[in-house]
Amino acid sequence: MNASTVLGYAAMAEGRELEPLEFTPPDLGEHDVRVDISHCGVCYTDVHGIRNDYGISTYPFVPGHEIVGAVTEAGSSVFDLKVDDRVGIGWQGRSCMQCEWCLRGEEHLCEDIANCGTWKPFGGFSASIVVDSRFAYLLPEAMPSEIAAVLMCAGVSVYAPLRRYEAGSSMRVGVVGVGGLGHIAIQFAHALGCDVTAISSSPEKEKEAREFGADAFVLTDTPDAMKPLALSFDLLMYTSHAKGEWTNMVDSLKTRGRMIVLGFPEGSVTFDPMELVIHEMSITGSLIGSRETMREMLAFAQEHSITPKIELMPISQANEAIQRITEGKARYRIVLECDN
Ligand SMILES: [Zn+2]
Numbered sequence: 001m002n003a004s005t006v007l008g009y010a011a012m013a014e015g016r017e018l019e020p021l022e023f024t025p026p027d028l029g030e031h032d033v034r035v036d037i038s039h040c041g042v043c044y045t046d047v048h049g050i051r052n053d054y055g056i057s058t059y060p061f062v063p064g065h066e067i068v069g070a071v072t073e074a075g076s077s078v079f080d081l082k083v084d085d086r087v088g089i090g091w092q093g094r095s096c097m098q099c100e101w102c103l104r105g106e107e108h109l110c111e112d113i114a115n116c117g118t119w120k121p122f123g124g125f126s127a128s129i130v131v132d133s134r135f136a137y138l139l140p141e142a143m144p145s146e147i148a149a150v151l152m153c154a155g156v157s158v159y160a161p162l163r164r165y166e167a168g169s170s171m172r173v174g175v176v177g178v179g180g181l182g183h184i185a186i187q188f189a190h191a192l193g194c195d196v197t198a199i200s201s202s203p204e205k206e207k208e209a210r211e212f213g214a215d216a217f218v219l220t221d222t223p224d225a226m227k228p229l230a231l232s233f234d235l236l237m238y239t240s241h242a243k244g245e246w247t248n249m250v251d252s253l254k255t256r257g258r259m260i261v262l263g264f265p266e267g268s269v270t271f272d273p274m275e276l277v278i279h280e281m282s283i284t285g286s287l288i289g290s291r292e293t294m295r296e297m298l299a300f301a302q303e304h305s306i307t308p309k310i311e312l313m314p315i316s317q318a319n320e321a322i323q324r325i326t327e328g329k330a331r332y333r334i335v336l337e338c339d340n
């Protein structure tokens with residue numbers, strides 16, 4: 001390989017298998033850092049990215065946005081990171097820094113969010129990446145890199161809404177889906193002192209859900225399975241990618257309860273508005289987290305030993321990893337090890 005190029009794994013067109021690609025790395029801007037990647041998690045959002053489901057992918061498309069690595073170069077205006085620092089990088093690699101939301105410190109809601117992804121121009125399934133240093137987070141020293149990788153997207157995505165809606169010891173939290181996001185949501189909610197119910201269509205998930213910190217497990221093997229949960233939850237975190245039984249979900253909320261949609265479930269959300277009105281319920285979405293939330297999440301995860309369950313695979317097996325994620329076979333998250 002030419003010394004001036006970087007090896008990555010790219011989809012050359014929508015929905016295609018990944019293949020090795022040598023690309024010219026981007027130039028370094030004054031606020032940027034260049035990071036040699038040691039680990040990169042595989043997120044379902046990467047699958048959507050490969051298929052261009054969001055309409056924002058450009059090809060060749062190098063996925064990957066749960067990145068850990070070492071800084072190798074820092075721009076002239078980077079003062080808080082230096083060469084050899086170990087950092088984590090999530091889905092957001094930059095922002096406009098001047099829209100209403102960026103000025104409020106909620107950069108994850110940037111009006112230019114479509115152009116803020118670490119995917120652009122090339123994501124983390126590669127040997128190195130360039131991002132704005134303000135979106136590269138110094139990691140707690142004792143935190144293993146593969147754990148940190150998963151926390152950069154899945155971790156902050158479930159932690160942010162728990163904190164935003166003040167999850168605590170007086171709260172009952174339901175987590176729908178015990179998968180990549182759900183198993184971490186259970187751990188964070190448990191660590192925050194909530195009473196946690198895991199809700200899954202897979203009976204084999206019960207034992208592990210309880211080990212992750214669930215106080216109860218509800219198997220949704222029949223359409224009526226959630227009926228006994230009517231008016232139960234302060235917060236219901238919908239982490240599944242599968243189409244939901246939305247009426248049952250809404251009915252399981254307490255008065256003033258809130259359902260938070262975190263995955264990108266298929267189909268439309270439908271529900272009976274009567275229950276929503278009578279009980280003043282809310283349905284909301286939540287997208288990754290701000291820089292402040294990211295830093296807080298890392299410290300909290302370290303303090304409370306939040307431990308995503310991970311399968312490690314070499315980056316050369318990226319296609320196999322994507323396939324396991326697509327088929328729902330990963331237990332519970334896959335992290336690729338890079339060759340650096
Ligand atoms: Zn992600």
Ligand SMILES: [Zn+2]
Binds near residue numbers: 101102110
């Ligand atoms: Zn902005």
